[in-house]
Amino acid sequence: MPIKKFRPITPGRRSMTVDTYEDITKTTPEKSLLVKRKHFAGRNSYGRITMRHKGGGNRTFIRMVDFRRDKLNVPAKVAAIEYDPNRTTRLCLLHYVDGEKRYIVAPDGIKVGDMIVSGENADIKIGNALPIRSIPVGTVIHCVELKKGSGAKLGRTAGSSVIIMAKEGEYAHLKLPSGEIRLVDINCIGVIGQVGNLDHENISIGKAGRNRWKGIRPTVRGIAMNPCDHPHGSQVNHAKGGNHPVSFSNVPTKGYKTRSNKATDRFIVKRRR
Numbered sequence: 001m002p003i004k005k006f007r008p009i010t011p012g013r014r015s016m017t018v019d020t021y022e023d024i025t026k027t028t029p030e031k032s033l034l035v036k037r038k039h040f041a042g043r044n045s046y047g048r049i050t051m052r053h054k055g056g057g058n059r060t061f062i063r064m065v066d067f068r069r070d071k072l073n074v075p076a077k078v079a080a081i082e083y084d085p086n087r088t089t090r091l092c093l094l095h096y097v098d099g100e101k102r103y104i105v106a107p108d109g110i111k112v113g114d115m116i117v118s119g120e121n122a123d124i125k126i127g128n129a130l131p132i133r134s135i136p137v138g139t140v141i142h143c144v145e146l147k148k149g150s151g152a153k154l155g156r157t158a159g160s161s162v163i164i165m166a167k168e169g170e171y172a173h174l175k176l177p178s179g180e181i182r183l184v185d186i187n188c189i190g191v192i193g194q195v196g197n198l199d200h201e202n203i204s205i206g207k208a209g210r211n212r213w214k215g216i217r218p219t220v221r222g223i224a225m226n227p228c229d230h231p232h233g234s235q236v237n238h239a240k241g242g243n244h245p246v247s248f249s250n251v252p253t254k255g256y257k258t259r260s261n262k263a264t265d266r267f268i269v270k271r272r273r
Contacts, residue, residue, distance in 0.1 A: 003199055016206025023090060023196070025112055026080035030093055033103055035062040037086075039215070052248065057215025060085040066094075066102040067143060067151035069129035069189055073119040074098060078112050078127070088158035088200045092127070105143055105156060107193035118189075126193035132172045133186040137164050142195045144174065145188035152189070158200035162190070171267075178272040222248065 002022060008014035042054035063084050076094035082103075084091045090106035094116070107126050110116075116127035120134050135141060140161045143152035154176060155162040165173040171183040205211060208218070222232035231246045245253045 003202055012207030012209075014206075015204050016210075017202065017204045019199075019203060021083065024081055024083050026082050026093065029061065029063060029082060030101055030103070032101065033064045035064060037062045041215075053217045053219050054215055055217050056212060058085070058213050062086060063091060063103050065091065066104050067156075068149065069104070069118040069143075069152075069191065070149070071096065071100070071102070071118060073117065073121075075115050075117045076102070078110060078114045078116065080112060081106055081110075087156075089156070089195050089197050105152075105191075106196045107142065107191065108159075108196040108198060109193065110196070124192055127191065129189050129191045131187050132164065132174075132184065132190050133167070135164060135190060135192070137166060139164050139192065140194055141190035141192055143189075143191040144184065145190070146184065148185055148187045148189075152191070154184075155195065158195055158197040161194040164190075173269060176272070179270075180268060180272040181270040183267040183269060 002020045003017050004020050005017050006013040037060055039055075039057070039059070041056075042049050042051035044050045063082075063086070065084075074096050076096045078092050079095045079101075080093040082091045082093060087105075091103045092106040092110060094102045094104060096102070104127075110127050114127065116125070116129075118129035120131055122128040122130050122134075124130075124135065124139065129143075132141075132144075140163055142155035142161055144154040144162050145151060146153045154174070157177075160177040162177070163175040165175050165181060167173070167186060170186060172186050173181055174184050175181050222230035223234065223238050225233040227233040230248060231243065231250050247253050251258075
């Protein structure tokens with residue numbers, strides 16, 4: 001995926017880079033796989049803001065992506081590679097031989113016309129989905145389930161991949177993109193290959209307006225606020241008063257552990273840090 005740069009004729013253009021979208025083969029989405037998306041601007045059912053800095057942005061539709069890959073032993077043809085405004089990856093439109101259409105996350109290297117299939121006896125080929133027990137150790141996979149039948153949770157963003165390090169009994173050791181090594185049931189489904197759109201991390205926003213298109217509103221520093229608006233707020237010299245950094249809701253932001261799911265700690269072999 002090539003990246004396009006601009007002549008620095010304005011401050012916003014100086015550092016801006018954009019995607020050329022050369023890998024996209026279809027510009028109109030499949031209407032049968034679209035769902036309307038409601039925008040709440042970070043507000044809950046009571047109208048109170050629970051997620052700050054959200055609002056506005058272009059109106060988008062949700063693409064119904066198949067993360068379960070539960071259509072077993074039915075071949076599908078890659079009909080198109082499409083853009084998804086709600087995620088960093090591309091989508092593949094699959095036409096199954098029985099007439100059904102589905103979206104999946106597009107792996108790197110897949111092309112229009114390729115045939116892919118899901119099932120325990122599928123070949124080790126890019127785009128095929130298999131249980132981890134049927135995939136050799138050392139294979140690069142993506143869209144991995146945490147629980148059998150729950151749908152893919154790991155390795156779904158652009159350029160991410162998961163490596164099968166080892167298999168012991170009912171569990172496999174997977175190295176995640178963060179560097180964490182985790183135990184996952186060998187009956188969970190994984191897709192062969194790495195997620196596409198590898199150059200997404202090289203794109204520079206360049207100007208604030210591009211974030212506004214995404215529905216991201218400006219973030220004001222707490223130290224620039226009044227004391228009644230933020231714990232860092234001060235009316236004298238923008239000083240924090242010697243307090244440790246905290247969030248808007250007075251939660252420590254540096255070195256404070258927020259993980260509280262102790263039930264799954266036993267599945268973590270090596271932490272990401």
